Amino acid sequence: MAQAPHPQSGSPLPFADRIHGVTITHVWRWLALGWADYRRSGWVSAAYGGLFAAGGIFITFGLAWLGWPYLITPMIGGFLLIGPLLALGLYAISRAHAQGRPIGLIQALLAWRANTFHIMTAGLVLMLVVMIWARLSIVLFAIFLPYQSMSVDSFLAQSLTMAGISFTLFMLVLGAGFAALVFVTCVVSLPMMLDQKVDIFSAALMSVLAVVRNPAPMALWAMIIVAVIGLGILPLFLGLVVALPVIGHASWHAYGDLIAPPPAN
Template sequence: MRTQQALQESRRFGVKPIPLLRPLGWLARGLADLRRCPGPSLAHGLVMAAGGSLIFWLARERFWLLAGAFSGFLLVAPILATGLYAISRALERGERPGWSTVLRAWRPHDGRLILFGLLLALAGSGWVLTSASLITVFAPGAITKPLDFVRQVVLSEQSLLFEAWLGLGALLAAPVFASSVVAIPMLLDRRVSVLAAVFTSWRVVLEHPAPVALWALLIMGLTLIGMLTLMLGLIVILPLLGHASWHAYRDLVSGKD
């Protein structure tokens, strides 16, 4: 019954048509928002980059855990960008956003964003445990350093462990991404249930598989670049992606509450 109600609620919102390369425009508009409100935006990036560095430090001697932990961190990152969505919304409305805009976004008016954040955290934790178990059980030797992972998993000619790890990660990450690609900005912007926001997100993916796939590739590619710069690039890249995600939502979802 609740599922049927959420489906009906989701159908109140339309999915706008977009061209294949529209995600590039989202990045351009995200960069414009970052330039217009650099302080709070870069503070988000600094906090999230520090979180990534903390993960690396805690798991530096257990690389089998580190690989999954970073992937899980990326699954949870969209909920951490809630303040960035609020900044972009305020700029769109012609307002002057600041720290108060971010604080209001995080104030728990209701439990919807908290619930969605818990669900993402659960999914991230599940992937961390799955990834660690897969590598620990099937790797030919102990994986304690990045070089061990490269030698015994990535470059191994005796097994398809790396391919299996990537495939399983994609299998688990794809439905999470599909469920959240517009859901979190939508929960911030509209009085809609969590399940209805998830259904709307899935409708977006099903109606625009190619642009959404390009968007996912851009997110993964830019995030990887940020990680390869010892996390420093994430200070700019994560706010850029957060602001761009707001514009993705605005470009894709129509209708009123």
């Protein structure tokens, strides 16, 4: 993995000496390398993205069929929140490429076994965040629109009223807060837990330190992730066949540039 120059030193914070400084140029490089990895992997990355595109379609139509369309938007937001976990196999594909060895789809899907306990713990934490987000969506709908049924037709009918606009704006702000929290704590922590036998707390701390040290590049990276994944979701999730793998591969290169390897024993 290519490493960015200028690790921070002399800080009292643990692990701070392993955090590299990056620039805006690095961010565009990550995206280019993510695309290169996607092309290099052949059908494997496309199939990986296709599995999650199919899952998104199944969940969307399933919720509509069950009569719970009001959960579709929160679930799409939840999909974005657990994105770092979903991309775990893509990190493994990029790592295999860097090491010059082949990797198949099954190996990628089983990548969590590299650090089972802490990766599963991270997954449970992210699922808890999604559950809180979904529950808050329902509660806030009831608060802002107390006399409306929780249906798409009802929401659309109220969307241009003051209550509907207030609800939408509040949900956007709240969703951005949830997304920022997940981004800050997970932007390098999941790739790190795959690559090293590190615990979830240390990995999350290093992720936070990486964002704090590189606010402008990481803000740009967050916006790119939202834009690319959002565009992938719009055409009935089909764009995720490309969008999710490219962002996943690029995230691996972001980790490589941001975090120095552990010191040799």
